[in-house]
Amino acid sequence: MRRNGPTTRPGRPGSGGSSGCGRSRRFDVLVAGAGPAGCAAALPLVRAGASVVLVSPRTSPDWRVGESLAPTARPLLERLGALDGLADDGHAPCYGNQAAWGQDALTAVDHGLGPYGEGWHLDRTRFDAALLEATRAGGALWHAGHVRDARRHRSRWQITTGEGDVLEASHLVDATGRAARLARRVGAGRTRSDRLIAVAALLGPPKQAARPDRTSLVQATRWGWWYTAPLPGGERVLMAMTDADLLPGVRLLDPDVWWAQAQCAGHIRERIAGREQPPRRLRVFAAGSACATPAAGPGWVAVGDAATATDPLAARGIVTALATGLVGARAILAAEGGDTDAMAAYARRMTAVHAEYLEARAAQYRREQRWDTPFWDRRH
Numbered sequence: 007m008r009r010n011g012p013t014t015r016p017g018r019p020g021s022g023g024s025s026g027c028g029r030s031r032r033f034d035v036l037v038a039g040a041g042p043a044g045c046a047a048a049l050p051l052v053r054a055g056a057s058v059v060l061v062s063p064r065t066s067p068d069w070r071v072g073e074s075l076a077p078t079a080r081p082l083l084e085r086l087g088a089l090d091g092l093a094d095d096g097h098a099p100c101y102g103n104q105a106a107w108g109q110d111a112l113t114a115v116d117h118g119l120g121p122y123g124e125g126w127h128l129d130r131t132r133f134d135a136a137l138l139e140a141t142r143a144g145g146a147l148w149h150a151g152h153v154r155d156a157r158r159h160r161s162r163w164q165i166t167t168g169e170g171d172v173l174e175a176s177h178l179v180d181a182t183g184r185a186a187r188l189a190r191r192v193g194a195g196r197t198r199s200d201r202l203i204a205v206a207a208l209l210g211p212p213k214q215a216a217r218p219d220r221t222s223l224v225q226a227t228r229w230g231w232w233y234t235a236p237l238p239g240g241e242r243v244l245m246a247m248t249d250a251d252l253l254p255g256v257r258l259l260d261p262d263v264w265w266a267q268a269q270c271a272g273h274i275r276e277r278i279a280g281r282e283q284p285p286r287r288l289r290v291f292a293a294g295s296a297c298a299t300p301a302a303g304p305g306w307v308a309v310g311d312a313a314t315a316t317d318p319l320a321a322r323g324i325v326t327a328l329a330t331g332l333v334g335a336r337a338i339l340a341a342e343g344g345d346t347d348a349m350a351a352y353a354r355r356m357t358a359v360h361a362e363y364l365e366a367r368a369a370q371y372r373r374e375q376r377w378d379t380p381f382w383d384r385r386h
């Protein structure tokens with residue numbers, strides 16, 4: 007790995023659109039996916055002098071889920087040099103979380119009482135775009151495309167994209183999210199613990215101005231649980247979480263049924279009061295717990311959701327993505343420096359992190375004992 011700065015042409019910050027890859031298509035590291043995990047992995051690598059290309063689609067969806075950023079993100083964003091930018095980017099503060107879980111009454115976690123202070127309700131699309139911009143400004147190249155395949159020839163990877171480009175790199179970082187596209191291409195398995203899904207909608211601002219609410223809320227129900235949080239622009243995200251196979255029984259894909267169910271959950275009803283229309287469109291997102299087995303091998307690491315995808319109840323997906331991105335980058339640098347156990351050690355660490363998470367998740371679901379329904383039975 008070259009230590010004296012990238013030898014390929016860096017993408018210009020603020021140039022928008024695709025940067026192409028310059029003339030050279032050989033890199034030290036190719037990072038597939040430019041979400042929080044991909045950017046957190048790329049930045050320390052370019053700072054260490056590696057030539058890094060980030061490959062991700064040119065367009066991003068009009069709405070990305072994952073908008074509550076826990077306060078524990080603060081030190082990670084600081085290490086990435088992205089904390090100050092966040093303050094000026096129009097995100098709203100998140101003062102804490104409330105939950106009706108195991109009982110009707112609400113309990114609260116107040117971020118102000120924790121060591122890191124408040125968190126954020128993000129404009130997620132803007133957050134991801136700002137991280138990518140910071141990563142490009144740091145010296146990483148961005149190549150618009152979908153990674154489709156990766157094959158190893160001697161000690162180098164040849165990566166093909168769905169758009170027909172061929173790139174070469176010594177190391178691969180799979181940051182493609184739950185799809186874990188690269189890890190699966192290079193032979194890793196995927197261990198799934200459940201088939202949780204989110205049936206979600208964005209609700210427009212209330213008809214009458216109301217005092218802004220700055221907390222997220224979870225409320226358990228017979229068939230799963232509701233989650234709602236305000237967004238910076240006055241909109242609100244509302245999601246029903248259940249298992250994929252239970253959906254037909256609850257008929258949650260019907261916007262009228264979904265809305266009627268939301269009205270039956272008292273705390274949720276209060277938060278969405280004044281937004282009286284059932285949404286016209288519901289969207290379904292996979293939200294189950296899963297991990298890559300293993301999360302690394304010779305010349306590659308999986309980071310973020312590709313390594314360990316967590317239940318939104320844990321509210322730690324973005325923080326884990328940032329943390330595993332940083333740790334994955336460190337493993338690559340250690341391997342380059344001659345540590346022959348670095349990749350295996352990273353994989354063992356991810357196995358332990360995911361196992362610990364699964365224990366915490368089980369304990370959290372055991373706290374809700376009011377219903378003897380399939381959703382809860384299979385979690386007890």
Ligand SMILES: Cc1cc2nc3c(=O)[nH]c(=O)nc-3n(C[C@H](O)[C@H](O)[C@H](O)COP(=O)(O)OP(=O)(O)OC[C@H]3O[C@@H](n4cnc5c(N)ncnc54)[C@H](O)[C@@H]3O)c2cc1C
Pocket residue numbers: 038039040041042043044061062063071072073074075076151152153154181182183184185187204245291292293309310311312316318321322323324325327
């Ligand atoms: C319903 C739901 C609600 C959630 N709410 C929260 C929350 O409130 N707070 C929280 O912290 N977390 C939340 N999460 C989790 C959080 O969104 C994820 O953990 C986080 O986005 C993971 O980051 P990542 O970078 O690993 O992956 P992603 O953010 O998924 O990024 C993956 C990137 O890879 C790109 N990509 C995919 N395939 C390819 C390919 N073949 N080639 C190139 N690029 C590719 C994608 O376009 C994307 O840019 C939620 C998740 C769900 C499902």
